[in-house]
Amino acid sequence: MVKMFQKYQDIVRYMFGVVYARVIAYGIVTNQIPAKGKQTDEETGKEVTGPTSLECQVEFPPLIHRDVKAETESLVMQRGQEWVSDQTASTSLGYDYDKEKAEIEKGDEGDKQRAMGDNGPEPEPKQEPEPEPAENK
Numbered sequence: 268m269v270k271m272f273q274k275y276q277d278i279v280r281y282m283f284g285v286v287y288a289r290v291i292a293y294g295i296v297t298n299q300i301p302a303k304g305k306q307t308d309e310e311t312g313k314e315v316t317g318p319t320s321l322e323c324q325v326e327f328p329p330l331i332h333r334d335v336k337a338e339t340e341s342l343v344m345q346r347g348q349e350w351v352s353d354q355t356a357s358t359s360l361g362y363d364y365d366k367e368k369a370e371i372e373k374g375d376e377g378d379k380q381r382a383m384g385d386n387g388p389e390p391e392p393k394q395e396p397e398p399e400p401a402e403n404k
Contacts, residue, residue: 269330280325288321295319335360 294300342356357364
């Protein structure tokens with residue numbers, strides 16, 4: 268049953284890819300989508316300007332429950348051997364790499380400030396109101 272469902276997913280993936288390519292191509296022809304855009308070069312990791320891609324990547328969630336602990340241990344080993352990048356490992360676990368990296372950096376900044384004893388501005392000491400002078404009669 269699972270294999271049959273996976274075959275249907277392959278069919279849907281193919282059909283969606285064809286429809287996606289036609290929609291993007293139509294958007295380029297009608298100038299609703301730019302014909303060139305910024306892309307990340309896979310070899311250098313730098314942003315380059317190139318033609319708008321007509322390809323799409325369709326991913327379905329796994330049909331069989333995954334063992335997150337085993338998958339994480341496997342990714343740690345693969346990352347240690349430099350077989351996968353941090354971004355690939357993060358994405359395969361279902362995280363948004365850029366968002367998580369920003370959160371980690373933000374947390375690191377807070378840790379550094381706490382380690383240096385910088386907990387922000389010091390609160391001003393409370394001042395007690397001065398007693399009113401007694402009136403002379």
